[in-house]
Amino acid sequence: MNIFKTLALAMLMPTMLLTTACSSEDDVANTSNITSKGYALPVTVNVTRQDGATRATYNESTRKLEFSTGDKLFVRAMGSPAGKFAGTLEYDSETGKFSGTIMTQNEYSGTAEALLAATSPSAALLPAGYNSYSYLTIEDEGTYGAYLDTHIGKAFALTKAAAVEQFSLESASSYSSGFALSPQNAIVSFTISGLAANTAVAVLFKDNYDFSATPVNVTTDATGVATFAVGMYDYANFDNYSLTVDGNAIALPADKLVEAGKIYNMSRSAAPATDLSTLSDDYVAQNGEILTGTLGSHVKISIADGATVTLKDVNITNLGDNFDWPGITCLGDATLVLEGTNEVCPGIDDTGEFSNYPAIYIAPGYTLTIQGAGTLTAYSNAYEPYGAGIGGGYDIPCGHIVINSGNIKAQGGYYAAGIGSGGYGGYCGDITINGGTIMATGGDCAAGIGSGRESKSCGTITIKSTVTSVTATKGDGSPNSIGAGQDSPAITVNIEAGANVTQN
Numbered sequence: 001m002n003i004f005k006t007l008a009l010a011m012l013m014p015t016m017l018l019t020t021a022c023s024s025e026d027d028v029a030n031t032s033n034i035t036s037k038g039y040a041l042p043v044t045v046n047v048t049r050q051d052g053a054t055r056a057t058y059n060e061s062t063r064k065l066e067f068s069t070g071d072k073l074f075v076r077a078m079g080s081p082a083g084k085f086a087g088t089l090e091y092d093s094e095t096g097k098f099s100g101t102i103m104t105q106n107e108y109s110g111t112a113e114a115l116l117a118a119t120s121p122s123a124a125l126l127p128a129g130y131n132s133y134s135y136l137t138i139e140d141e142g143t144y145g146a147y148l149d150t151h152i153g154k155a156f157a158l159t160k161a162a163a164v165e166q167f168s169l170e171s172a173s174s175y176s177s178g179f180a181l182s183p184q185n186a187i188v189s190f191t192i193s194g195l196a197a198n199t200a201v202a203v204l205f206k207d208n209y210d211f212s213a214t215p216v217n218v219t220t221d222a223t224g225v226a227t228f229a230v231g232m233y234d235y236a237n238f239d240n241y242s243l244t245v246d247g248n249a250i251a252l253p254a255d256k257l258v259e260a261g262k263i264y265n266m267s268r269s270a271a272p273a274t275d276l277s278t279l280s281d282d283y284v285a286q287n288g289e290i291l292t293g294t295l296g297s298h299v300k301i302s303i304a305d306g307a308t309v310t311l312k313d314v315n316i317t318n319l320g321d322n323f324d325w326p327g328i329t330c331l332g333d334a335t336l337v338l339e340g341t342n343e344v345c346p347g348i349d350d351t352g353e354f355s356n357y358p359a360i361y362i363a364p365g366y367t368l369t370i371q372g373a374g375t376l377t378a379y380s381n382a383y384e385p386y387g388a389g390i391g392g393g394y395d396i397p398c399g400h401i402v403i404n405s406g407n408i409k410a411q412g413g414y415y416a417a418g419i420g421s422g423g424y425g426g427y428c429g430d431i432t433i434n435g436g437t438i439m440a441t442g443g444d445c446a447a448g449i450g451s452g453r454e455s456k457s458c459g460t461i462t463i464k465s466t467v468t469s470v471t472a473t474k475g476d477g478s479p480n481s482i483g484a485g486q487d488s489p490a491i492t493v494n495i496e497a498g499a500n501v502t503q504n
Helices: 003-011 014-021 112-117
Strands: 041-051 072-080 083-092 097-104 120-127 170-172 179-183 185-193 200-207 217-218 226-233 241-245 248-250 263-267 273-275 283-285 290-294 301-303 307-316 328-330 334-339 341-344 359-364 369-374 375-378 398-403 406-410 431-433 437-441 461-463 467-475 493-495 501-503
Touching: 041 072, 041 112, 041 375, 072 097, 072 112, 097 398, 120 179, 179 273, 200 226, 217 226, 359 369
Parallel strands: 041 179, 185 263, 273 290, 283 301, 290 307, 301 328, 307 334, 307 341, 328 359, 334 369, 341 375, 369 398, 375 406, 398 431, 406 437, 431 461, 437 467, 461 493, 467 501
Antiparallel strands: 041 097, 072 083, 072 120, 083 097, 120 170, 170 179, 185 226, 200 217, 200 241, 241 248
């Protein structure tokens, strides 16, 4: 196993390796445990990055780790004039160099510069603030001769801090008047929901060939969400890794290669999926739940206040007559995460023709956030529906709507907006679209995004330049594709420059 693979494995099992490192009386790389078998050699080296960057703090614009006080450089080599050697050097922001002591296997009278130049040593950066250790073990000569063993252990990054890039392994495998480092691993930043609040959970992330990795405890926040970051080998495949949280296996992407120097954000739920086809009573989904399947009976689906719920291949289109309520009702602040293909519409009244409610409803004063990589089709299914695709209904006010991502198609009913308010007295809070591919179509006299006919009003509509595309189509008789419907008060609309927006 090469040194970089050893280092990457060590990130996942610091407890085991630390025990090993302290078990040998021949441990001579730690300066606090120098024995007669090791020889100390002071050394100062210059370190740059292969991309030309030099000493600096974390660079927000390039999202790359650069050098800061407290960073350490682990140096090691075999077959040098001094035998095998290893040591840890610390960065000095005043000099811009790494200095410290390397321990050599054999006594050596030359300079450190000459020793490094005569070999092809490797070096790895240990960012400030992370647990690490190194050691050099020199065994008695025997059948296989003397050998050197080195390890670097690094704890999980327990929070997704702004400088999560500091979890990156930066390495070089040659020396020429200094070391030129480059990233050696990718970083995967996990968000796991559906756990108990304020509780320590055991997280185990390991490759399929390592059966001795040690779980790391991560404490969840008040909503039952755990966040942490791990390192993966350059061009590693998720198929060769597994993740468990409190003993629950978490699905990872299939056949996904990662690249060194890149960060991958991944959100998952540890809660089991709820199959809608099995429900026979009204159901309130809690934080971290996954809803899936086709609703097969007249059941009212609600989202608990403050909950983040995943919709995964959901079909709520079969509520039928005498069940005039939204397809999904958000009882308070809610986040819907889209996976797969989802379709939602409301029930209809006892005539089989009218629907006063939207497909997805958010109560006034609260915020509905929609995100994820999946698709959502939200519409009304009656002959003369009065509800929006996402928002309010006939004289039924709704709260704020935020769309961060997803492929979303929203169709408003009679006099109702695709995204926004229903008609005749309805109103809606702010509508903010930060990302995603959005197609919103208003019903007669209603805007695609905004208000319906004779609505009271809507809050401000904001569309950011970060969207993939937004297409808003007004209904017959509506003055606006984005904004107010017929005979409704004017609405403030802010579309950022460069936003890909089409108004029909």
